[in-house]
Amino acid sequence: MAVPVPQAPPGSSRPARHGAFHRLTVAAVDRLTEDSVALTLAVPEELRAEYLHAPGQHLTLRRSGPEGTEVRRSYSICSPAPAADGPGPASLRVGVRLVEGGEFSTFAHKEIAAGDELDVMVPAGRFVLDPVAAPPAAHYAAIVGGSGITPVLSIAASLLAARPDARFCLVRGDRSAASTMFLEEVADLKDRYPDRFQLVTVLSREEQEAGLPSGRLTEERLTTLLPALLPVTEVTGWFLCGPFGLVEGAERALRALGVARTRVHQEIFHVDGTPAPTPARADAPTHGRVTARLDGRSGTWPVRDGESLLDAVLRNRADAPYACKGGVCGTCRAFVVSGEVRMDRNFALEADETEAGFVLACQSHAVTEDVEIDFDR
Template sequence: MARFHPLPVAAVERLTDDSVALTLTVPPELRAEYRHAPGQHLTLRRLMDGEEIRRTYSICSPAPGPEGPSTLRVGVRLVDGGAFSTYALKEINAGDELEVMVPAGRFTLDPAPGMYAAIVGGSGITPVLSIASTLLAREPEARFCLIRSDRTAASTMFLEEVADLKDRHPERFQLVTVLSREEQQAGLPSGRLDQERLTGLLPALLPVGSVAGWFLCGPLGLVRGAERALGELGVARARIHQEIFHVDAGEATVTTAAAPAHSTVTARLDGRGGSWPVQDGESLLDAVLRNRPDAPYACKGGVCGTCRAFLVSGEVRMDRNFALETEETDAGYVLACQSHPVTEKVELDFDR
């Protein structure tokens, strides 16, 4: 369920010219609710000109112990025209309060022995920083290779935090940095990390077949290219985990299918169910929200996965899906924000 609580802002730290880290204080009575796995995210909301704006930001701090976190830290990068990111960079100050949903997301790693690797671009470092720092602190038999791509050194988020990981775990943490628009004095030549380059680069960096889990995070082009490169190198799909941070309008494809003249959605949420009509052209999420405003959602763009639900019965079409992995859709999960009814009756379960 989309439970929000007001959390005080403890600190606002400038990371680059276009990004900040927000540290939020979690009061003792809410720490159990904000306990999170490494790699999960928070949804922040704000009323702007009478409209509720929600945005999702990954937690960069290590996962807490069973008592829950006393603070939470997220990274925010400015997006052109972004209402919330502009607010975060220009207006939020220490002492302010933000409405914050409890942690969510499945781009996570349960620490275990073995070799792990990540390929990230830009702000895609944020959840991977939590994953790597938690893994290396909790599992002495684990190793982690981070391959990160940024435009320039000045635009690179969490430089100090990544350097600290290298200092604390020099034998178990491998860092490879590629700058797309700036030459480095040492290391790899500049340029994009596309499929062709990764296919040749990865075997030279680490034993690809021995990596227990690959974590891909960043813009759609980088993630899809990395996924195809790993496939060429024989990596099983089950070992690849991905999270998209940005999708350009030209990269999105929309599916079409005939919709029934009249349709009804039945939804179960937080143990309670109900049935409601779906208006012409609206998504199943919007139909549910008109009657259950506590339904979980954030981006409404098919990227964050917050509105994931199990399709109990009926048939739907999804306009876009950049959040659910093949195993999830095969198991029957859909994104409610992108789903439209194909049959007259559709049943969703948000609790599974």
């Protein structure tokens, strides 16, 4: 099953600095497909403990935008995770797919070169698997679409290397072979672990010489396909990653096949129609107060009418963690200590998290006059 991620490097007693950025050097830019690249980031020895990560976590990259604005985007780490009790990674690799009109992805494809420096937030995210905590003879599976392979590549590689008794089944959907990210890396996993790594590839716009017929991985297709591949309800944990439609359909298919909700973990990379956040006017009247705990320090500040809790905190704590501000990445996850909030959108938190009292600060608005949230939980 997915497990909580350590909130501070091993051996450290200080709280995690969730929104901390460091300048890392780009060691390599590798072309994966026509519309995707992999960036390898060198991590200096003194920062390696900061960048210890669990398989499946992501990095937020930052650059300056027009008129002093910031552009932040989150990209999953595709390289295997280092040992949790080790010194930390000497390098990190992320995959970036070009998005039409995407400010950062266009920058990554056209401008970033080896030797450049990027602002990189410390790893975050709970779409993770701890190989050490996996039960004996664990059998995991993933359903991914497009760039959704990125975190799952790290998860599968880390698990199979650390646990000789574990198995992993990967069902991936792509448009064509030419558009498939990390084709060689996945093939290498199949060659290295032929008896423990099962790979099923479905192309939506291209017929394969062997394998399954072309077509999308719809709910109906998955409901028929999955039982033919593996004992669906006996799988230790399912990881769903990719566009919203694929993840939603896969989750419904698994539910129809009798898979318990607690065994399904999902991360959405793209949601059509994500609304741009509308900042509250500087002269807007205040409506209540928010108390926020972040990196061991607390403060209380007014909340303007129409303002999200995240934006209210950011006006006073620029280090508050966030990336997409669209309710997708989960970087701004916080626990509601007291008060009541309304969350507009949620494509990042699982049901057990919201039931436990966690919210996305970027999508949360105060309902009661006083609200207290904790980013450190």
